[in-house]
Amino acid sequence: MPEGHTLHRLARLHQRRYAGSTVRVSSPQGRFPAGLVDGRLFEGAEAHGKHLFHHYGPDATVHVHLGLYGSFTESPHPVVEPVGQVRMRVVGATHWTDLRGPTRCEVLTDVEVDALRARLGPDPLRPDAEPDLAYAKVAGSRQSIAALLMDQAVLAGVGNVYRAEILFRHRVPPYTPGNRVDKALWDDMWCDLAVLMEGGVEVGRIDTVRPEHLPEAMGRAPREDRHGGEVYVYRRTGLPCLVCGTPVVSAALVGRTLYWCPTCQAG
Known part of the structure; x- marks a missing residue:
């Protein structure tokens, strides 16, 4: 299972590529409610422990936990047809990202995000850690x-x-x-x-x-x-x-x- 540094590395990459711009979000596999965030402003990405958060706001955050088998692939344009079981695809101005096989991929409200994070201990990679x-x-x-x-x-x-x-x-x-x-x-x-x-x-x-x-x-x-x-x-x-x-x-x-x-x- 990926450890916390992997999720922080992904969060920083997605922050650089997508934050502050409108993105297209889809679920080629059909197992993720992409319509809840498709076409919205990608406000930012962050990680807490082994959890990745894509913030769209207001009150919409995509939460990803990779588990044992989840993985992201990152590619520059042009966008190509999905290969395999793609749970979520994010397409920005210059790059696109595919997510396969995660344990969790869901859209959470702000209250649900706060509740999830309250169950986690402090993360050594976060500046707000205690x-x-x-x-x-x-x-x-x-x-x-x-x-x-x-x-x-x-x-x-x-x-x-x-x-x-x-x-x-x-x-x-x-x-x-x-x-x-x-x-x-x-x-x-x-x-x-x-x-x-x-x-x-x-x-x-x-x-x-x-x-x-x-x-x-x-x-x-x-x-x-x-x-x-x-x-x-x-x-x-x-x-x-x-x-x-x-x-x-x-x-x-x-x-x-x-x-x-x-x-x-x-x-």
């Missing part, structure tokens, strides 16, 4: 910090990759209860997440490895994975830790695979 709100939930819970980081009601936008990598970078044992995470550690993790995720927005992939552990610095082969980017522990089960050499381990946690180094993250 990290102390997330910490209050973490500090008040006996759940593991690994589980809490994936809870979108606690912290919005962090997925399996950023979860594993931020815990490794701060040498936190993943099963540490939330109420054992002190405020200073949380503040450090939040700031690090904000920097790493902003980097993900800029380059379109997740990179978490410090310069001294990059392939060229260590004389190792680059990582080969469809997710791209250089990481410490994510999907590296059985491979040597880039810092200490201990084999990376994994386990199932809340329906997802957790990865960590038993030496670097021993506590």
Whole structure:
């Protein structure tokens, strides 16, 4: 599932291409009520966690959650006939965008948007985020910090990759209860997440490895994975830790695979 940086990257792209202009919106697949926003002014795009919002106003916002299989394709003019099951097509003055396979694609009222966002935790990529709100939930819970980081009601936008990598970078044992995470550690993790995720927005992939552990610095082969980017522990089960050499381990946690180094993250 795409993590928060992907949705922010899309929001910024759509903001540049469509904001302030009238767009045509259709649903070649016929499963989205495009007529509610077709021909209206595209006021702006934003993301909150793993949710993308196209604001048309008044009282009309397209909400998209990509889920596991959703994806956008972006193309310059000329516009061509749809290929495959296109849920939503947006056509602007110079570019057009197709959306396929999302979990959610719907038109919401302002009240519904506010209600959705109220269910989400703060997003490290948003300037209005309040990290102390997330910490209050973490500090008040006996759940593991690994589980809490994936809870979108606690912290919005962090997925399996950023979860594993931020815990490794701060040498936190993943099963540490939330109420054992002190405020200073949380503040450090939040700031690090904000920097790493902003980097993900800029380059379109997740990179978490410090310069001294990059392939060229260590004389190792680059990582080969469809997710791209250089990481410490994510999907590296059985491979040597880039810092200490201990084999990376994994386990199932809340329906997802957790990865960590038993030496670097021993506590």
